[in-house]
Amino acid sequence: MMAVNKCADAVVIGGGVVGASIAYHLAKRGFGRIVLVERSYLASGSTGRCGAGVRQQWGAKLNCLLARESVRMFERMDDELGYDRSIEFKQGGYLLLAYTDREMNQFIKNVELERSLGIPASLLTPAEAKAIVPMLNTSDVLCATYCPTDGHANPFHVTYAYAGAARRLGAEVMTFTEVKGIVVENGKVARVVCDKGNMDTRVVVNAAGPYSGLVARMVGLEIPFWAERHQILVTEPVEPVLRPMVMSFSRRIYCQQTPHGSFVMGMGDPNEPHGFSTESSWKFVVEMAREITRVLPPVGNLKVVRQWAGLYDMTPDAHPILGATPVEGFYLACGFSGHGFMLAPVTGQLLAEVICGEEPSIDITGLNLGRFERGELVVEPSVV
Amino acid sequence: MACAKPASEGARGGCEGEAGARDLVVICRCEDVTLDEIRDLIARGYTTVEEIKRITRCGMGPCQGRTCRQLVLAEIARATGKDIASVAPGRFRPPTKPVRLGGAVAGAPDSDNEGIEGDGGEQVR
Ligand SMILES: Cc1cc2nc3c(=O)[nH]c(=O)nc-3n(C[C@H](O)[C@H](O)[C@H](O)COP(=O)(O)OP(=O)(O)OC[C@H]3O[C@@H](n4cnc5c(N)ncnc54)[C@H](O)[C@@H]3O)c2cc1C
Numbered sequence: 001m002m003a004v005n006k007c008a009d010a011v012v013i014g015g016g017v018v019g020a021s022i023a024y025h026l027a028k029r030g031f032g033r034i035v036l037v038e039r040s041y042l043a044s045g046s047t048g049r050c051g052a053g054v055r056q057q058w059g060a061k062l063n064c065l066l067a068r069e070s071v072r073m074f075e076r077m078d079d080e081l082g083y084d085r086s087i088e089f090k091q092g093g094y095l096l097l098a099y100t101d102r103e104m105n106q107f108i109k110n111v112e113l114e115r116s117l118g119i120p121a122s123l124l125t126p127a128e129a130k131a132i133v134p135m136l137n138t139s140d141v142l143c144a145t146y147c148p149t150d151g152h153a154n155p156f157h158v159t160y161a162y163a164g165a166a167r168r169l170g171a172e173v174m175t176f177t178e179v180k181g182i183v184v185e186n187g188k189v190a191r192v193v194c195d196k197g198n199m200d201t202r203v204v205v206n207a208a209g210p211y212s213g214l215v216a217r218m219v220g221l222e223i224p225f226w227a228e229r230h231q232i233l234v235t236e237p238v239e240p241v242l243r244p245m246v247m248s249f250s251r252r253i254y255c256q257q258t259p260h261g262s263f264v265m266g267m268g269d270p271n272e273p274h275g276f277s278t279e280s281s282w283k284f285v286v287e288m289a290r291e292i293t294r295v296l297p298p299v300g301n302l303k304v305v306r307q308w309a310g311l312y313d314m315t316p317d318a319h320p321i322l323g324a325t326p327v328e329g330f331y332l333a334c335g336f337s338g339h340g341f342m343l344a345p346v347t348g349q350l351l352a353e354v355i356c357g358e359e360p361s362i363d364i365t366g367l368n369l370g371r372f373e374r375g376e377l378v379v380e381p382s383v384v
Numbered sequence: 385m386a387c388a389k390p391a392s393e394g395a396r397g398g399c400e401g402e403a404g405a406r407d408l409v410v411i412c413r414c415e416d417v418t419l420d421e422i423r424d425l426i427a428r429g430y431t432t433v434e435e436i437k438r439i440t441r442c443g444m445g446p447c448q449g450r451t452c453r454q455l456v457l458a459e460i461a462r463a464t465g466k467d468i469a470s471v472a473p474g475r476f477r478p479p480t481k482p483v484r485l486g487g488a489v490a491g492a493p494d495s496d497n498e499g500i501e502g503d504g505g506e507q508v509r
Pocket residue numbers: 013014015016017018019037038039040041042043044045046047048049050051052053054177178179180207208209210211215230231232266309310311312313333334336337338339340341342343
């Protein structure tokens with residue numbers, strides 16, 4: 001293929017849900033010529049492998065605010081993006097289970113915080129939890145929290161909807177195109193070097209998911225960041241029987257029934273080494289099955305039709321790194337630590353605001369790269 | 385099921401429209417995906433098995449694409465003028481045969497699980 005050289009006002013690297021959302025929000029603001037570059041197909045990375053859950057129940061105020069805004073955006077997304085299919089946003093709620101005193105005390109604090117921010121979460125007794133999920137085994141459950149407006153959406157459709165809307169607003173989406181290098185001149189980004197040619201640009205957004213550390217190195221930035229495999233599986237579809245996403249931090253599991261009828265479930269492994277492996281293992285199926293049949297016994301009757309793995313893009317404080325960097329024109333939107341799908345809508349909006357020089361609608365200065373040097377980590381007690 | 389999603393957008397109409405013969409050709413039996421829908425996506429530039437699978441669920445049902453994958457490959461090859469052998473078949477994911485979760489707990493394959501292969505299936509035996 002002939003190399004083509006182009007000019008752009010902004011190049012967004014990574015065609016996952018985050019990059020697609022940023023490209024759309026920049027195009028919507030009329031930032032100029034926007035190019036979204038993806039080395040494979042759209043949603044081929046973590047996005048297409050994720051559990052796609054969307055929750056507003058967090059222990060850190062900033063996460064609550066970001067997730068609350070994203071939920072509002074998911075609610076009107078089909079219309080806003082003029083998508084010809086559906087992003088399948090189902091608000092069946094999230095039911096979080098507490099098995100230890102520590103978890104219970106944290107949940108009590110979380111619900112107080114969430115309610116103060118207008119998030120309709122509540123603390124439930126095991127019996128109240130069972131009324132919402134009749135198949136729940138409540139022995140050992142101390143309490144639960146539930147937020148009915150949490151839910152999940154289809155990650156492929158959300159990404160394709162953002163990319164399609166960006167395209168209609170004039171953005172260019174280049175799939176099967178890999179960024180190989182970024183040229184910095186006088187401390188400012190000047191050019192993106194791709195396998196299909198070069199692009200002159202003054203703005204580059206790094207939304208390369210688990211590969212963001214490698215992309216940051218292209219401008220000489222080291223970011224505190226690692227990739228970590230997480231496994232997940234899906235069962236055959238059955239009649240709708242489970243409304244909310246069920247999750248436990250101490251058991252490190254989550255399980256949901258999609259609108260299509262299949263059950264999707266995943267489990268974290270505290271001993272997982274850092275790295276880019278996306279192999280799936282039988283050990284995961286066995287451990288997942290053991291945990292889930294304790295929490296939701298009837299699920300043991302379902303058959304697994306597919307299992308796979310994807311990468312979390314982790315930071316030391318499990319919060320994303322968002323915003324400008326010491327390299328002028330180089331922005332970061334990475335490090336989502338296992339919850340980047342739900343944060344993608346609001347992230348796209350906030351990054352576009354920052355890049356366009358507007359006052360961001362939620363203050364995200366605490367999430368910039370400088371926090372690690374300043375030692376100002378943001379603590380989130382509630383992650384799987 | 386087919387009516388729950390816009391079968392094939394655009395001029396040809398959905399499943400309630402003036403259904404032409406191609407509308408009735410089902411490529412993926414598990415997920416109810418028609419030939420028309422596949423051709424429509426290919427025409428819109430989605431020329432990989434991976435993309436078509438993710439948009440339509442074609443090949444994601446209980447049989448995991450045993451029938452439809454070849455048919456989709458043939459359609460892509462025809463539309464792009466490529467040799468079918470050079471069209472990437474997409475990833476096959478384990479297990480190769482559906483496995484009951486309850487059976488996995490026991491560690492040993494139950495009657496449904498006999499014959500599962502690959503991907504560390506041996507580790508439990
Ligand atoms: C098993 C699992 C379950 C999860 N569950 C949830 C959940 O329930 N809720 C939730 O909110 N989040 C969840 N996540 C996290 C979520 O998937 C991610 O945070 C989110 O998808 C990140 O999106 P992204 O666009 O930043 O990254 P990605 O989707 O990985 O996109 C980055 C893209 O950049 C491309 N790229 C990389 N390098 C280059 C280059 N040099 N040139 C061009 N392109 C490049 C890659 O090909 C990739 O497509 C889960 C993740 C996993 C693995």
